[in-house]
Amino acid sequence: MLRLFDPTLDQQSAPPEESLNLIPIYRNPKIQGGILPGGYYYLHVSKPGLDVPLSTQMEQPDYGKEYMTGSVGGDPEYFRIHINQYNTVETVTCLSVKPFPANNFACLYGLHERSLNNMVSRYEEKLIKDFYSYFMETWSLSLYHDRFSDFRDEVRELLITSPTEGKDSVEDKVRQVVDEDVPMNESQKKQLMEIYASSGSKRAVETRLLSFLSYNYYHLPMYAKPGMV
Template structure:
């Protein structure tokens, strides 16, 4: 007897517009032969938050955080990344380090981490597979 699971169409609709790197570098993992079945891969516990009904709002909140300047005259991380990125070649190692330093020094990294932990804590009833502070 074969058990057939229903196709989770609502989950897959949530993936529209989501970069493959947000899906644990799905393309690289596929190219390396680490993913044989996309359905099984996306059914793993790590992906649960991506399919959560509030995750799109969380993504929007993070995007707003990263495109907003901490001070009125400072460049945003988005502005800096646009200055650094060459459409043809992407980021080199030095540019990547510069962007990472800006991400950390502006406090954006800490703010993103805080918001992520808040998202997990607030929705923990649906996301018990994720670790949160105080568990260890």
């Protein structure tokens, strides 16, 4: 851009050829927040992209579900989580008169609800009365660790890498079983779990998890490790 505005630099007649077809891929969420009039603390975490009215989003067949606790000005206070059709967190909205750890709550974006201590089943069983206190419990602290995203990348690398040459990876098996247009049935889930366990991937993921907890035990002493009992 500097070449367009600085006449002392050599002008470039055309952009470099390798930059013509570059389409950026955004993986991090959009985060909006601050203190609103009236002393309300606000946080909204959503997927990258153009802003679309909520009513329009909710009309889509693949919108997913919303889970809320509290109300504006109520006790507990307002906390909304939107889970998409893949059961991962797509939107987090908080509004409270009390300060809350916004940076921590932003880390919930993109996580599967099973990673959130089986949040959906607990919510439906009415075991979660307040998301603020729920996501401040000790079980959630690893989710906010600055190395947790690296751990997730390592696990994904395990699942997309073939165990031996010429053998399908777990991801390849999933693609073979799952039809994107049809929800996965129970027999397919069972089949994938058997593949996951028999391929050695389950053991490898457990080993990486224990390594993550051991390496960061100084910050995460609340988790049990082998040999503690």
